[in-house]
Amino acid sequence: MSARKIALDQPESFSFSKESEKEIKFWLNKYPEAKKASAVIPMLWIAQKQEGWVSEPAMREIADRLDMPKIRVMEVATFYTMFNLEPAGEHLIQLCGTTPCWLRGAEDLKKVCAEKIGPRGQVSADGKLSWMEVECLGACANAPMVQIANKAGDHYYEDLTAETMGRIIDDLVAGKTPKPGSQTGRSCSEAEGGSMALTDGALYDGSLAKKVKLPNTSPKKEKA
Template sequence: MAADRAHIPDEAEVRARWSGWRWSDANAQQAQRVIERYPPGRQASAVMPLLDLAQRQVGEETGTQGWLPIPVMEAIAQQLDMPKIRVLEVATFYTMYNLRPVGRYHVQVCGTTPCMLRGSDDVLRACYDRGMKKDATTDDGLFTLIEVECLGSCASAPMVQINDDNFEDLDYDRTLTVLDALARGERPKPGTQEPGRHTVEPLGAPTNLAAMIDENHDYRGEWRA
């Protein structure tokens, strides 16, 4: 859950821009395939994947990570024969949905205890040093920065989610490397940024209990603190 939820814009210019929004041809077909996964009369179950698909289409149309204008959510409510408020309830509950415009890269820094103890302040400092401010988009429209609660990569903390990718085992310099690559239009390697580590296996050689097959082997002296 985000530390702060954004105000949902519904100004006249938003409606002027997004009223009459429609699916692209490809996404209309995908939306129909999603709806057909559910029994007749249960099409409301498709609301979450359709909101995600709509956010991605808005992102393609705006050159950003995407968000959900009120008229877009209203169009989905009409398609699924749902009250508008029910769609809004879903969109406001899950932080995977952006309720206001964001930049091309949506930088979500985890500030929960494991990441905090492992250096999330350095991750935030790197973001600040690249001109970002919390809950704001940079003037060039490239980055939007927010601080969020647990993103589920505690074993490789600190970490940040940027659009659909996680970047883990970060420090100040590694964060700058990721951000600078994105600013150059590159796609940095997602996942752990620790050299020699592939996922969240222990640093160093993998361990197992193979030596226990033939004897009661004492591993305590071999495990890293």
């Protein structure tokens, strides 16, 4: 089992909603009865999407439904960092702090989150927001970025600044839905300035590269 631990304060019980039961049925139909334990990760994810986190009673419910030892479900939940083991806000901001985002201003985004929400891992007083730092989310070309998880899904917000991060947080508090994607308007991972910004062939054809002499190579012989 990993070093991640479940929260000290736990609810007395847990039950899946009708909407969650429909998703559970879909996943259980994918596996033979003898292999239904294979649905443990989807069921943990469904529980998290329903409540915002995975509680100990939820783990027990999943273990009973899948005929698994409870410790096995807990091992899975504590191993994968995608599962929140403590209560999270209605909108969980997952802020990438890996090198590309750090170089492009992730530290400024952390300051904004701390000022507007509170310390990482703490849920805001109104229950709407919490934030955490995560490892690379794979949008390095559009750094810095965050993923915001809520019942509507998990959406990327890219090309952020302290100002745009603050505006997104304010919109969430006000009940608005900030538009995901690049906050500068660029499409996907195109170059800053637009898709036609890199028209100079010398930028990518290698002509600007300095010639180097490789070790253990013989000079070319001149033709007679």
